[in-house]
Amino acid sequence: MPRSLPHRDDLLIAASGLLGGLVLYALGLSSRPVAGLPRRVALVALAVMAAVELLRRRRPLVGLAVGTCALAVDVCSGNLVATTVMFTDLVYAAVLYGPPAAYRLLPRACEAVTVIGTLLSLALIRRPEAVLVGCALAVVTIAPAWTGVGVRQHRDAAEAARLAAERTVLLAEMDRREAVVAERARMARELHDVVAGHLSAIAIHSTAALSIDEPDTSREALGVIRGNSVQGLAEMRRLIALLRGAEEAGEPAATPTLGGLDALLDRTRAALPDGRLTVELRDARGPGPLPAPVELAAYRIVEESLTNAVKHAAPGPVAVELTGADGRERALTVRVTSALDGGAGGGTEPRAPGAGAGLVGMRERVALLGGRLTAGPAGDGRWEVRAELPLDDEEKNT
Incomplete structure (x- = not known):
C-alpha cells in the first residue's frame, strides 16, 4: 500500500x-x-x-x-x-x-x-x-x-x-519441533510398555489374592502388588508429562535395556566394515537395579551417540562408559566419546541448519528425568556426550 x-x-x-x-x-x-x-x-x-x-x-x-x-x-x-x-x-x-x-x-x-x-x-x-x-x-x-x-x-x-x-531459520525450527514431537512420541510408547508390565503384574496377583483363600498367598500377592504399584505410579507420572506434549503414533515397540548394549555395539561394528572406528564399552555401574525410565533413557542416549559417531566422527576409538548408580552416587552417568572430525564440525555436532535432531531427542529424555546433558568438544581432540540421570527414590512417590 x-x-x-x-x-x-x-x-x-x-x-x-x-x-x-x-x-x-x-x-x-x-x-x-x-x-x-x-x-x-x-x-x-x-x-x-x-x-x-x-x-x-x-x-x-x-x-x-x-x-x-x-x-x-x-x-x-x-x-x-x-x-x-x-x-x-x-x-x-x-x-x-x-x-x-x-x-x-x-x-x-x-x-x-x-x-x-x-x-x-x-x-x-x-x-x-x-x-x-x-x-x-x-x-x-x-x-x-x-x-x-x-x-x-x-x-x-x-x-x-x-x-x-529467514527460511533457513524457519526450517531449522520446524525440524527441531518435529524432532521433539517424534522423540516424545517414541518415549511415550516405550514408557507405556514399561507401565503396562507393572499393571499386568498387579492384575495377575490381585486375581490370585481374590481367588485363593490362603493368608500367606494373599500376603505375598499384596506385596508384589504394592511394589509394582509404586514403580508404575512413578513411571506413569513421567508418561503423563510426555503425553501432554506429543501424540501417540505407530505401533508399540519392545523396550530396550542396558543389557542389550553389547548387541548394540556389535551392530555398530558390523555397520563399519572398514574398521575406521573401534567401539569399546566400560560398564562400571553399581550392582543395584535401575528404574526402567532411567535405563531406557541411557540406552537411547548411547544408541543416538553411536549413530552420530558413525556419521560424523573421525577414525579412531569410540568409548562408551557407564558409571555411578550405586549407593554413594544416586545418578547414572553415561559418557560417549569419539574423535573430532577436522572438517566443519565433528563428532556429533550438527553440520547444517536443521541438523542435530538426535541431540534434541537426548536433551528431551534427560530433561524429563531431571538430569543434565552436555555435548561438545572435550578439549583433548575428542567429542564428548555426557548425561547424568538421577535415580529417584520411588518410595517417595507413594
Whole structure:
C-alpha cells in the first residue's frame, strides 16, 4: 500500500532542488531560451520538477513522465541546472522503485533516446559540437538509469539473502519441533510398555489374592502388588508429562535395556566394515537395579551417540562408559566419546541448519528425568556426550 505522505528524503530532495534553482535564477545562471519563451517560465518548470520529486517513490513512472515535460519547458525557456539534476534523480528513481518492466526497459529507452538525439543534433547543426548534445543526454539519462539498475540488483540480492536466511531459520525450527514431537512420541510408547508390565503384574496377583483363600498367598500377592504399584505410579507420572506434549503414533515397540548394549555395539561394528572406528564399552555401574525410565533413557542416549559417531566422527576409538548408580552416587552417568572430525564440525555436532535432531531427542529424555546433558568438544581432540540421570527414590512417590 502506498505511503500517505512523501518520504522524508523525498521532501529534502525537492526542497534542496527548488532552493538551488531559485538561487541560480536570482544569480542569472541560466542558458538562453531555445524557443523564445520568457525566462520566468523556467521557474514554473522548476516548481513542477520539485513537486514531482515527491512522487519518486510512490508513483515513479508518473513523476518521470511529468518531469520529462517540465524538462522540455525548462530547456525552451532557459535551462536551470537544478531542474536537470532533479530530472536525473527521477530517472534513477523510476528504475529503482518502478515496476519490473521499467527496471528492464528504461535503461534501453535512455540509450535509444541518446543515440537518436545525437544523430538529430549532427543532422541539424552539422558541426562536431553536436556530439556534446549526445554526451549531455547520456549524462542526464543513461548514467542515472544504469546506476538505478546496479542499486536495485544489490537491493534485490540483499532481500533474497534475508528471505533465504529467514527460511533457513524457519526450517531449522520446524525440524527441531518435529524432532521433539517424534522423540516424545517414541518415549511415550516405550514408557507405556514399561507401565503396562507393572499393571499386568498387579492384575495377575490381585486375581490370585481374590481367588485363593490362603493368608500367606494373599500376603505375598499384596506385596508384589504394592511394589509394582509404586514403580508404575512413578513411571506413569513421567508418561503423563510426555503425553501432554506429543501424540501417540505407530505401533508399540519392545523396550530396550542396558543389557542389550553389547548387541548394540556389535551392530555398530558390523555397520563399519572398514574398521575406521573401534567401539569399546566400560560398564562400571553399581550392582543395584535401575528404574526402567532411567535405563531406557541411557540406552537411547548411547544408541543416538553411536549413530552420530558413525556419521560424523573421525577414525579412531569410540568409548562408551557407564558409571555411578550405586549407593554413594544416586545418578547414572553415561559418557560417549569419539574423535573430532577436522572438517566443519565433528563428532556429533550438527553440520547444517536443521541438523542435530538426535541431540534434541537426548536433551528431551534427560530433561524429563531431571538430569543434565552436555555435548561438545572435550578439549583433548575428542567429542564428548555426557548425561547424568538421577535415580529417584520411588518410595517417595507413594
